[in-house]
Amino acid sequence: MNEKLKKTALKLEDLILSFDTPQHVYNKLMSLCQQQPDYFGYVGPKNVINLSLLLYSYKTTNSFELGEKMIDDSMFLFLLYSDGTNHRETCEACAGDGKIDCDSCNSNGETECPECDGQGEIECYACNGSGFDSDDEECNTCNGSGKLDCPNCDSSGYVSCDVCDGEGLETCSNCDDIGEIETDDWYYDIMSILTWNKKLIDKSVDTQQTLVPILNYNNYIEYQDNYIHMTYISDNHLDFKKGFRPDEVYCFGYSNYPKLTFSHDFSHIKAEGPYRHLSSYE
Numbered sequence: 001m002n003e004k005l006k007k008t009a010l011k012l013e014d015l016i017l018s019f020d021t022p023q024h025v026y027n028k029l030m031s032l033c034q035q036q037p038d039y040f041g042y043v044g045p046k047n048v049i050n051l052s053l054l055l056y057s058y059k060t061t062n063s064f065e066l067g068e069k070m071i072d073d074s075m076f077l078f079l080l081y082s083d084g085t086n087h088r089e090t091c092e093a094c095a096g097d098g099k100i101d102c103d104s105c106n107s108n109g110e111t112e113c114p115e116c117d118g119q120g121e122i123e124c125y126a127c128n129g130s131g132f133d134s135d136d137e138e139c140n141t142c143n144g145s146g147k148l149d150c151p152n153c154d155s156s157g158y159v160s161c162d163v164c165d166g167e168g169l170e171t172c173s174n175c176d177d178i179g180e181i182e183t184d185d186w187y188y189d190i191m192s193i194l195t196w197n198k199k200l201i202d203k204s205v206d207t208q209q210t211l212v213p214i215l216n217y218n219n220y221i222e223y224q225d226n227y228i229h230m231t232y233i234s235d236n237h238l239d240f241k242k243g244f245r246p247d248e249v250y251c252f253g254y255s256n257y258p259k260l261t262f263s264h265d266f267s268h269i270k271a272e273g274p275y276r277h278l279s280s281y282e
């Protein structure tokens with residue numbers, strides 16, 4: 001193992017206060033990367049990962065031996081996981097509002113009064129609109145105008161729309177007011193990890209790109225001392241092939257020497273992997 005890297009590790013040793021797991025050390029190193037991107041950009045992403053393992057080794061065993069073995073054994077795995085939650089997408093009919101304009105009132109919330117046809121007045125019932133009573137005198141009820149204020153609309157000519165209760169909007173029947181439609185797709189997460197655990201590596205090599213999981217998600221979490229989580233991409237969705245099961249972790253690729261790059265803000269290290277090669281699952 002590179003002596004220079006060990007010297008760098010010894011220089012950084014005092015900055016690593018939490019070293020329960022390799023992940024803790026790696027996280028601390030990544031926050032140092034963000035603080036000093038120029039220096040760590042020069043050190044390089046591969047060495048930052050190796051430094052994590054060397055520092056973990058040195059802090060826990062007072063020797064680099066364990067770290068060197070971890071580095072030798074390690075492999076990058078590209079993993080896929082879904083909890084089976086259906087992907088929801090914005091309802092096109094209402095653009096996600098859950099409501100659409102009311103057709104009956106042109107979204108005004110009001111319609112013409114059916115009693116007076118929007119006039120605000122109705123024919124006087126006493127004189128049938130003539131303005132005169134049976135004695136040819138001026139009609140008392142309408143004072144000779146032949147018209148009365150429409151009681152149905154308080155003479156405004158308009159009444160509140162029945163269909164939308166005056167809101168001007170109707171419930172979207174496409175999404176039932178929710179604004180989203182459930183699809184057959186499942187949300188899934190992609191993880192890239194570096195592991196030195198032989199069992200995880202062997203299982204991944206044996207089952208990559210198949211519908212055989214490498215392990216259950218709960219077990220995966222229990223194994224977390226055996227890997228460093230490097231990237232986590234969530235909120236993807238896919239209509240999975242029959243036989244794909246929720247809460248299982250699948251391997252869709254592995255690599256000994258992927259191309260490694262720092263993310264834009266030096267917050268994590270990206271391993272170039274077969275991210276788009278999910279065809280065996282769809």
Ligand SMILES: [Zn+2]
Pocket residue numbers: 124125126127128129130131132139140141142143144145146147
């Ligand atoms: Zn009258």
Ligand SMILES: [Zn+2]
Pocket residue numbers: 113114115116117118119120121150151152153154155156157158
């Ligand atoms: Zn009216």
Ligand SMILES: [Zn+2]
Pocket residue numbers: 102103104105106107108109110161162163164165166167168169
């Ligand atoms: Zn309406």
Ligand SMILES: [Zn+2]
Pocket residue numbers: 091092093094095096097098099172173174175176177178179180
């Ligand atoms: Zn809708």
